[in-house]
Amino acid sequence: MGKSGKLVVISGPSGAGKSTIVAEVLRRTGAAFSVSATTRRPRPGEQDGREYRFVDRAAFERMIAAGELLEWAEVFGQYYGTPAGPVREALAAGRTVVLDIDVQGGLQVHRAMPGATFVLIVPPSAETLSGRLRGRGTESPESIARRLAQARKEIETAQESGVYNETVINDDLETAVRNVVRIVHRE
Numbered sequence: 001m002g003k004s005g006k007l008v009v010i011s012g013p014s015g016a017g018k019s020t021i022v023a024e025v026l027r028r029t030g031a032a033f034s035v036s037a038t039t040r041r042p043r044p045g046e047q048d049g050r051e052y053r054f055v056d057r058a059a060f061e062r063m064i065a066a067g068e069l070l071e072w073a074e075v076f077g078q079y080y081g082t083p084a085g086p087v088r089e090a091l092a093a094g095r096t097v098v099l100d101i102d103v104q105g106g107l108q109v110h111r112a113m114p115g116a117t118f119v120l121i122v123p124p125s126a127e128t129l130s131g132r133l134r135g136r137g138t139e140s141p142e143s144i145a146r147r148l149a150q151a152r153k154e155i156e157t158a159q160e161s162g163v164y165n166e167t168v169i170n171d172d173l174e175t176a177v178r179n180v181v182r183i184v185h186r187e
Contacts, residue, residue, distance in 0.1 A: 001096050003022040003091065003179075004012040004091055004092065004094065004095070005090060005092070005094050005095040005096055005097060005113075006091075006096045006097070006116075006117065006184075007087070007096075007097050007099070007109075007113055007116035007117070007185070008031070008096065008097070008098045008099070008116065008117045008119060008183065008184050009101060009106045009109050009110075009116050009117065009118045009119065010022055010025075010069070010100050010101075010121060010180065011098065011099060011100075011101055011102055011103045011105070011106040011118070011119070011120055011121070011154075011158060011164070012103075012120055012121030012122060012123075012154075012155075013122075013123070013147070013150065013151030013154045013155060014128065014133065014147050014150070014169075015123065015129045015132040015133040015147065015148045015151070015158060016121045016122055016129065016132075016151070016170055017121060017123070017132070017135075017170040017173065017176065018100055018121040018170075019051075019100055020173065021121060021168075021170065021173070021176055021177055021180055022098055022100045024173075024177045024178075025098065025181055025184060026098060027179045028177070028181050029042065029181055029184050029185065030096075031098045031184060032069075032090045032095045032096065032097045032098070032136055033085060033093070033097075033098055033100070034082055034083075034087050034090075034097055034098065034099045034100075035049060035050070035053055035082070035083075035086075036052055036053070036054060036070075036080055036081060036101065037052065037053040037054075037055050037060060037063065037079075037081050037082075037083060038052045038053070038054060038055070038060075038078060038079060038080045038081075038101070039054075039055060039056065039060050039078045039079040039080075040052075040054075040058055040078035041054070043138060050143040053083070055083065055115050057079065059078075060072075060079045060081065063081065063083070064081070067084075068083055068084060068085065069081040069082060069083060069084060070082040070083070070084040070087055070108070070112055070113075071101065071104075071106075071108035071109050071112070072105070072106055072107055072108075073102065073104045073108075075102060076143075076146070076150075078183075079138050080102070080105065081105075082099055082101060082105065082109070087099070095162045096114040096184060098184070100167050102154065102156045103128060103154040103155075103157050103161075103164075104154075105120070105170070106118055106163065106164070107116065107157075107161060110161075110163045116184070117165065117166065117183060117184075117186075118163050118164040118165055118166065119159045119164065119166040119167075119168060119180060119183055120155070120159070120166065120167045120168070121170055121176070121180075122155055122167060122169055122170065123151075123169075123171075124169055124171040126148060126151075126152070128171075129132050129148060129187055130144065130157070131152055133147055144178055153162070159180075166183050168180055168183075
C-alpha cells in the first residue's frame with residue numbers, strides 16, 4: 001500500500017482572498033481540489049463542478065441524511081458541504097487534497113480527520129476586508145455588514161479553537177501564496 005496523502009484545510013472569512021490563494025496554490029503544487037457542494041446560486045463566471053457542485057436543497061439534504069459529507073453547514077441561509085468520497089479516494093491514492101471551507105466546516109473536518117493541516121487566511125484589517133466585499137459588486141450594504149460581523153466571529157472562533165495551526169495574513173497576495181505553498185509542501 002502506498003503512502004497516504006495530505007489533507008490541507010484552508011479557511012478564512014468571505015473576502016479574505018482564500019479562493020484566489022487556493023487557485024494559485026493548486027496551480028503551483030498540483031494538489032487536488034475538493035469541490036464543495038452548495039445550494040447557493042452560481043456567481044457570474046462560476047461553473048458547476050469547478051467552483052462548486054450546485055445542488056438544490058432536497059439533494060443536499062439527501063446527502064446529509066446518507067452521511068455523504070465530510071462536513072456541512074448552513075451559512076447565510078444556504079447549505080455548503082464537502083463530499084467525503086472524493087477526498088478519501090484522493091488521500092488513499094497518496095494525493096495532497098486542499099479544502100477551501102469556512103471555519104465551522106474546518107472544525108467539523110478536524111473532528112473527523114485531526115491529522116490534517118489547518119490554515120487560516122486573514123485580511124490585514126477589517127477596512128481591507130470591507131473594501132474587498134464592496135469591490136465584488138454582488139453584496140448589499142446590509143449583506144456586507146453581516147459578512148463583516150461574521151468575519152470577526154469566524155477569525156475569533158478559529159484562533160480560540162486551537163485547531164488552526166497556521167495563520168497567513170493576506171496583505172500581499174504573492175507573499176500569502178508562497179506561504180501557503182510552503183505549508184502544503186511541508187511534511
